[in-house]
Amino acid sequence: MAISCTCTIILMLVPLVFVGITTNAGTHKLSPLDQEANAMLSISKELWSNQHNNVSNRCNWPRVNCNKAGSITLLSPPTPSNFTDEFRTQLCFLKLNFSVFQNLVHLDLSEMGLCEFPKLSGLKKLQHLNLSYNTFAGEVPFTLLENLTQLVVLDISNNYISGTIPQELSKLERLVMLDLSANRFLGSIPLIFGQMSNLTHMNLSNNQHFGDEVPFTLPNLTQFLVLDLSQNKHSGFIPHEIGKLTNLLTLDLSSNSLSGPIPEQIGYLKRLTSLHLHSNLLSGFIPHEIGKLTNLLTLDLSSNFLSGPIPEQIGCDPFGILNLCYNAISGVIPSSIFIHSSYLDLSHNNLSGSIPSQIGNISYLDLFYNNLSIKNTKELESIIPFCYQLEDHHHNKHFGRSLVLVIIMVCVTISLGSVGIGICIFRARHHGKLENKATKNGDLFSIWNYDGKIAFEDIIEATQDFDIRYCIGTGAYGSVYEARLPSDKTVALKKLHKTESKNPSYYKSFCNEVEVLTEIRHRNIIRLYGYYLHNRCMFLVYEYLERGSLFCNLANEMEAQELKWSKRVNIIKGTAYALAHMHHHCPSPIVHRDVSSNNVLLNSELEACVSDFSTARLLDPDSSNQTLLVGTYGYIAPELAYTMSVTTKCDVYSFGVVALETTMGHHPREFMSTMTKPSTQQLLVKDVLDPRIPLPKSRKEMQDVVHVVKLALACLSSDPKSRPSMQDVANEFSASKTSMNSSFF
Numbered sequence: 047m048a049i050s051c052t053c054t055i056i057l058m059l060v061p062l063v064f065v066g067i068t069t070n071a072g073t074h075k076l077s078p079l080d081q082e083a084n085a086m087l088s089i090s091k092e093l094w095s096n097q098h099n100n101v102s103n104r105c106n107w108p109r110v111n112c113n114k115a116g117s118i119t120l121l122s123p124p125t126p127s128n129f130t131d132e133f134r135t136q137l138c139f140l141k142l143n144f145s146v147f148q149n150l151v152h153l154d155l156s157e158m159g160l161c162e163f164p165k166l167s168g169l170k171k172l173q174h175l176n177l178s179y180n181t182f183a184g185e186v187p188f189t190l191l192e193n194l195t196q197l198v199v200l201d202i203s204n205n206y207i208s209g210t211i212p213q214e215l216s217k218l219e220r221l222v223m224l225d226l227s228a229n230r231f232l233g234s235i236p237l238i239f240g241q242m243s244n245l246t247h248m249n250l251s252n253n254q255h256f257g258d259e260v261p262f263t264l265p266n267l268t269q270f271l272v273l274d275l276s277q278n279k280h281s282g283f284i285p286h287e288i289g290k291l292t293n294l295l296t297l298d299l300s301s302n303s304l305s306g307p308i309p310e311q312i313g314y315l316k317r318l319t320s321l322h323l324h325s326n327l328l329s330g331f332i333p334h335e336i337g338k339l340t341n342l343l344t345l346d347l348s349s350n351f352l353s354g355p356i357p358e359q360i361g362c363d364p365f366g367i368l369n370l371c372y373n374a375i376s377g378v379i380p381s382s383i384f385i386h387s388s389y390l391d392l393s394h395n396n397l398s399g400s401i402p403s404q405i406g407n408i409s410y411l412d413l414f415y416n417n418l419s420i421k422n423t424k425e426l427e428s429i430i431p432f433c434y435q436l437e438d439h440h441h442n443k444h445f446g447r448s449l450v451l452v453i454i455m456v457c458v459t460i461s462l463g464s465v466g467i468g469i470c471i472f473r474a475r476h477h478g479k480l481e482n483k484a485t486k487n488g489d490l491f492s493i494w495n496y497d498g499k500i501a502f503e504d505i506i507e508a509t510q511d512f513d514i515r516y517c518i519g520t521g522a523y524g525s526v527y528e529a530r531l532p533s534d535k536t537v538a539l540k541k542l543h544k545t546e547s548k549n550p551s552y553y554k555s556f557c558n559e560v561e562v563l564t565e566i567r568h569r570n571i572i573r574l575y576g577y578y579l580h581n582r583c584m585f586l587v588y589e590y591l592e593r594g595s596l597f598c599n600l601a602n603e604m605e606a607q608e609l610k611w612s613k614r615v616n617i618i619k620g621t622a623y624a625l626a627h628m629h630h631h632c633p634s635p636i637v638h639r640d641v642s643s644n645n646v647l648l649n650s651e652l653e654a655c656v657s658d659f660s661t662a663r664l665l666d667p668d669s670s671n672q673t674l675l676v677g678t679y680g681y682i683a684p685e686l687a688y689t690m691s692v693t694t695k696c697d698v699y700s701f702g703v704v705a706l707e708t709t710m711g712h713h714p715r716e717f718m719s720t721m722t723k724p725s726t727q728q729l730l731v732k733d734v735l736d737p738r739i740p741l742p743k744s745r746k747e748m749q750d751v752v753h754v755v756k757l758a759l760a761c762l763s764s765d766p767k768s769r770p771s772m773q774d775v776a777n778e779f780s781a782s783k784t785s786m787n788s789s790f791f
Contacts, residue, residue, distance in 0.1 A: 081146040082118055092137060093123035093158070111152075118147050122154035138162075138181060144169065155180070156201070157765070163190050171196055178203045178225070185209035197221055203249065204228040211250075216241050223247040227274065228720075235275075240267070249274040251298065252720060270294055276322065277301040277720065284328075289314035298322040300346065301716070305329065308347075313338040324348040324369065325716070332375070334359045348372050348391065356380055356392075367679070370395065371412065379418075384408065389679050392416065410679055414601060502578055504531050505539060505585075512541060518594070528590060537575060541585040562636060562659045570624035572647060572657040591655055593648035596704070600643065600711055603738065609708075611742045613652045615750045618705045619779045620654035621646055625701055626776035628656075629694040634664045637692050641700035642678040643707050663692055680713055685766055695766035701775070702761025705754055711736030718762065731755050753778070 076084065083101040094107060105112035111120035121144075142164035144150065152174040155164065160180040166172065167189055173196050183206040191197075191214045198220055208230040215224070216238035224245060231253040239245065251274045267273075268290055280302040289311030291297070297318060305327040312321075313335025319342060328350040336345065337359020343366040355377030356370065362382060367389040378399035379392065393414040400419050508529040509516045518538075519526040527539040563574035573589040596617060599605045609617075621641075628636040638645075638656065645658040661676045677686075683699035686692070706714040717734060731752050732741055742748045757778060763769045770778075 078146070078148060079116055085144075085146050086118075089123075089140075089142070092140060109154075113149060117149040119149050120152040121147065121150065122152065123158065163187055166190060166194065167192050169194060173197060174199045176201045178205070180205055182207055186212045188212070188214055191215065191218065194218065195220070199223045201225040202229070206230060208232065211236050211238075213238055215239075218242070219244065221245055225249040227251040227253070229253055243269070246270055246293075247272040250278065251275060252277040255279050267291055268293065272296045274298040275302070279303055281305070283307075284309055284323075286311045288312060291315060292317070294318055296320040299326070301325040303327055307331070308333050308336075308352075310335045312336060315339060316341070318342055320344040322346045324350065326350055328352060330354070332357055332360070332370075336360055337362055343367070345369070356383065356397075358382070362386075505529055505578075508532075509539070512539075536590040538588045538590045539585050540588065562662045562664075566628065566632065566636070568624055568627045570620040570653070570655055571627070572655045588657075589655075591647040592650040593652060595644050596646040596648060596654070596708065597643035599648060600707070600736075606711055606736065606738050609652065610739060611747045611751055614708050615747075615754055617646070617648065617652065617654040618708055618754055621656060621701060621704060622772060622775045622779055624654070624656040625697055626772040628662075629697065629771065630773045635694055637663050637694055638697050638700075639663055639692060640677045640681075641697050641704060642681045643704050643713075644678065646704060680715055683766065684764055693766065694772065695769050698761050698769045698772055698775070699766075701772065702758045702769075705758035705761065706734070709736065709751065709754060709758070710734050711738055 083104065086104045086107075087101045090101075104110060104118070105116060108124055109120070109122040110118060113119050137159040138161035140160060141162050142155075142160070144153065144164055144166055145168045148168065149171055150169050151171055153166075153169075153172060154174070154176040156176045157179040160177075161182065163182055163186075164177075166175070170193055172194055175194070175197060176199070178201045182202070186202070186207060186209070191212065195217070197218050200215075200218065200221060200223070203225045204227070206229065207226075210233040211226065211231055213236065215221070219242070221242055222244050224247070227249045228251070231250075232255055235250065239248065246269055248270065249272070255278070270291055271293055272295060273291070274296070276298045277300070280299065282304065283306035284299065284304055286309050288297075288309060292314055294315050295317055297315070297320070300322040301324070303326065304323075307330035308323065308328055310333045312333060315321075316339065318339050321336075321339070321342060321344065324346045325348070328347070329352065331354035332347065332352055334357035336342070337357055340362075345360070346367065346369040348369045349372040352370070352373040352375055354375065356375060356379060358380050360368075360380070360383065366387075368383065368387045369389070369391045371391045371393040373395055375392070376396040376398065379397055379401070383390065384401075388408060389410040390408055391410070391412045393412045393416070395416055397413075397416040397418060401413070506512075508531055509527050512525075512527055516527045516529065517525050518528050525541055527541060528536065529539050530536045563572070567573075572591070575587040575589065577586045578584065593599060593605075599609060625638065625641065628638065638659065639661045640658055641656070645656065647655045647657050649655065677700070681700040681703045683696040686696060703714065703718070706717070710717065714734070734755060735741065735751065742751050757770070757775055761769050761775065
């Protein structure tokens with residue numbers, strides 16, 4: 047596998063391929079269908095990998111459609127799979143002329159590695175044009191857009207296109223969606239957009255510099271549904287005119303230099319479902335008018351200078367995602383926010399008071415770095431997982447010092463499933479034949495050998511009836527306890543909450559975890575020692591991993607500094623080996639479906655173990671393997687949003703996120719949102735390394751870290767087919783063959 051952090055183009059002479067037919071004087075003029083046939087033959091080698099050269103059957107080629115007369119209406123060549131440097135260069139310099147396809151309605155040349163703009167003159171029926179993710183450079187030629195009067199969708203994002211936005215766009219009167227993002231456009235956002243009355247979706251994000259104020263005064267912006275102006279160095283205030291965009295569904299002004307308050311007119315955008323204002327210089331209070339946005343599912347105001355309390359009105363309606371981290375927000379947390387959010391990040395603020403005892407179905411909760419407290423320890427039973435810090439600043443007269451209570455949630459967490467009978471009783475009966483070998487204080491590692499009564503007594507004694515002092519984490523379905531047995535063995539116990547243990551809906555996930563983990567044996571996969579089933583108490587017994595989750599180790603400043611580069615590389619390797627074993631060395635491939643830094647646990651030697659198999663799935667080769675969407679936000683492969691079909695490549699993507707997170711020291715959320723822009727092709731590895739520890743000093747460490755980043759980026763490909771398998775990744779690590787990247791510094 048050749049994976050590079052920098053994109054190099056090898057300049058070499060290649061034949062120029064012209065799509066289109068020219069005839070010499072006196073020769074017979076070909077019919078339009080014959081011209082299309084010859085044109086398809088000339089590009090079959092490059093764009094269809096020469097697998098389809100029977101042009102008489104061209105209407106049946108993959109991603110080719112024709113009308114009833116046999117004339118091509120759709121061309122969307124498959125993304126090339128053999129992107130060698132030579133082939134990349136050959137594609138780059140193709141000179142494509144599509145003028146013979148007079149009935150073409152849909153043309154998709156995305157991700158083809160093209161450098162030369164195609165000729166499209168005369169395509170008066172073309173409605174959909176996608177040239178994204180290529181290497182087009184320079185200004186957009188006027189001839190590209192000439193006569194494309196029927197164009198509805200234009201996507202030329204993720205290229206190297208420079209200059210000003212062409213005025214010729216104003217002639218595309220039927221244009222509905224325009225995506226110019228991730229290029230190098232300069233200057234102001236032109237007034238021409240005010241003349242395009244049908245335009246409803248516009249993405250100008252991530253360009254070189256649109257440094258002026260946001261142009262909400264343009265006419266015809268009121269019909270916009272989606273507007274993305276993020277990462278453009280916009281400055282100044284958000285104007286009050288924003289309230290005129292009453293049809294907006296999505297507004298993204300993130301990662302700019304916007305300052306001042308959030309205008310209260312934001313409350314006029316009643317249809318808004320997604321609002322992103324994060325990573326700016328915004329200040330002042332959060333306007334309570336945001337509470338009027340009853341359709342809002344995502345609100346991200348993180349990384350600003352906002353202050354004051356969280357308005358009570360914000361929590362009145364259900365949220366999917368609420369992110370207010372890295373601000374100066376103070377006061378108490380409205381309890382309604384806990385009830386109505388599924389993803390809640392309030393970390394790095396000045397929040398105080400106690401955490402409400404009632405929370406809803408939160409799958410992600412981060413309250414790290416605030417001044418929060420818990421009224422009584424029993425409330426821990428209802429708090430959902432994530433590392434957060436609680437500080438109690440009241441002085442204790444008996445100790446004469448401030449008590450700092452640090453609770454690391456989910457450091458050994460594995461999301462618990464519920465209890466059923468099925469396979470669990472089968473295994474209990476099967477292993478119960480050896481129950482006469484058990485002794486009181488016997489080794490719990492032999493829990494399969496007896497009915498559990500003696501083991502249960504040992505556990506009750508070791509945890510003092512599951513006292514809160516022994517609780518080291520909590521999950522959506524239960525809590526995790528540390529128990530030192532009479533034999534001096536220390537284990538981790540995942541005890542179900544009473545309400546979940548009575549809920550039959552969790553039957554499958556509980557049995558799933560038992561079944562999967564009893565069939566897997568690997569040094570980098572957590573060991574399940576047994577389980578206990580009783581109407582009073584139900585729990586799973588695992589090996590105890592002293593250092594907790596990778597997430598918590600990265601989140602804690604002191605522990606993160608212990609994770610030197612050699613340790614981090616080994617953690618990533620161990621995770622890769624575990625997933626490769628699951629995917630390629632089990633009787634049926636096992637897909638984890640929730641690979642995250644929270645589900646990678648570390649032992650005392652900082653070696654990695656993959657945990658939480660409650661959502662794991664054995665792949666059925668005779669099935670579509672369609673499934674409900676599960677996993678942790680920020681780690682889920684993008685294709686699951688529209689295919690709902692689980693494959694091993696879903697785990698590969700999640701692994702790529704974890705690998706990058708381990709090198710960066712935090713979730714690579716912002717980096718991933720910008721990694722497709724051209725500048726990322728010139729990535730300096732040191733720019734994505736955790737600044738809390740020194741840069742790698744030895745040549746070996748440098749090589750290993752560069753290798754990890756290369757593999758991580760390959761795993762994060764948006765196309766599942768372009769991702770390596772976990773076996774490929776494991777082989778790369780085992781071979782340890784990498785060359786020093788000269789652009790490391």
